[in-house]
Amino acid sequence: MSSTNQNHKLCMIPGPVEFHEDVLDAMSTLSTSHVSPAFIPIFGESIELLRKVVLTAKGQPFVVAGSGTLGWDMVASNLVEPNEDVLVLNSGYFGDSFTTCLETYGGKVTQVKAPIGDKPSLQEISEMLKTKFFKVITITHVDTSTGVLSDVKSIAQRVKEQSPNTLVIVDGVCSVGVEEIRMDEWGLDLVMTASQKALGVPPGLSIVIASERAIETFKKRKTPVKSYYASWANWLPIMNAYEARKGAYFATPPVQLIYALNTSLKQITSVPLEKRFEQHKKVSKFVKDAIEELGLKMLPKSRDIAANGMTAVYYPESLTAVDLLPKVASNNIVIAGGLLKTIASKYFRIGHMGISVTEPDRKHIQDTVSALKISLKDLGYSANL
Incomplete structure (x- = not known):
């Protein structure tokens, strides 16, 4: 199934990623x-x-x-x-x-x-x-x-x-x-x-x-x-x-x-790896800036130790995985729940790596952030929306 198939929900988890x-x-x-x-x-x-x-x-x-x-x-x-x-x-x-x-x-x-x-x-x-x-x-x-x-x-x-x-x-x-x-x-x-x-x-x-x-x-x-x-x-x-x-x-x-x-x-390998590293840093900043603008807290204690290929985010206190993940999926984006056993129910994860980053014309990143904002608003979360 092509990543451009109209019935396909974008897989924006920290792997598997979207495939060229x-x-x-x-x-x-x-x-x-x-x-x-x-x-x-x-x-x-x-x-x-x-x-x-x-x-x-x-x-x-x-x-x-x-x-x-x-x-x-x-x-x-x-x-x-x-x-x-x-x-x-x-x-x-x-x-x-x-x-x-x-x-x-x-x-x-x-x-x-x-x-x-x-x-x-x-x-x-x-x-x-x-x-x-x-x-x-x-x-x-x-x-x-x-x-x-x-x-x-x-x-x-x-x-x-x-x-x-x-x-x-x-x-x-x-x-x-x-x-x-x-x-x-x-x-x-x-x-x-x-x-x-x-x-x-x-x-x-x-x-x-x-x-x-x-x-x-x-x-x-x-x-x-x-x-x-x-x-x-x-x-x-x-x-x-x-x-x-x-x-x-x-x-x-x-x-x-x-x-x-x-x-x-x-x-x-057709482009310098340094360019690829910088592309991922730039997109990571975009996603994390959007998360902070929404008033949400990220799991890493500071931005300088946060990965560039994914972002882990705590749910707003009023919401859970059962609320947010299906709502985002209804907007054609799949994101992941938490994985660390002691706090798995408290946070979600977004992947941003591979062609979703290196081929910006696909608009995977913008569509993901937009789906998150719309979903939070629909669920009654109003901070900074």
Whole structure:
């Protein structure tokens, strides 16, 4: 279904996002063998283009059928051995979940957990790094549950200064393609994301880019990987083969999704990434200014730690999700409810990333803000309307 279909309600949640018509056309590629001479170069080129998106020269991309959550399993099973210490920086729901995943594989997790709407401070991180050696530190770049943006560059620099052998892992599911990420320059060891957010591809691809140091760490591990499907021992030869323009098999790749990924990555890399980052900042400001003008309170404690690809907003005291979300949907816009368990009923979330941002002529952003204003007015909310 095209995003311009008259019966389609705009999907303005923090992922899946709206998809470009060319991406959807690529999804309709006729049945093709995963080792077809037509498909092999598409997969190989997609691997190469992913390096450009996170600004790495030699990072190793993995493109595997699965959700972004599979990236956690790849980290936990390939890079963390049983009883090794891991430091998780927690700014919401996804810090909690990453912790559970790491512990499932035997990692010993210590959290630096921020209050709701905040992020761990550099001072807190620094103090924790003094307590012991952590094999890995994980950073949720944007926690989709809270809309809080972490300062990956500064954290990575602090880790490099205090604990240079610690691997810096970035959960970039809601940030890759929106927020600035310079994998090589900042010394990041792994960046993970998923297809359905700012990369602008339907759900179904888990995407991980690992540094040379991360791959070396994996190769030198002393214990067997405790996963079969997530094991890099199985996936690394596949990625290497396709990039060398050779077919290979471990598990059947989602051919049509990879055609779609290739189409989207070509679009994304056709303009300087700096322009893309600025477009998302500009639209984020527009949305957040509109929210403040409506007299509504955002979940992040301040604008300077608020994500640029989404906005989390508390409901007015007089309204609930049952009131607002269906009303906005009646105006042909779909927004999301809360996700953080302790306050899920108290806030909603708007996504603004991908073509909704980079192609302003579609008017997705203006239509979303307009639908929100109309819906609030219809529900009797009158502050600043």
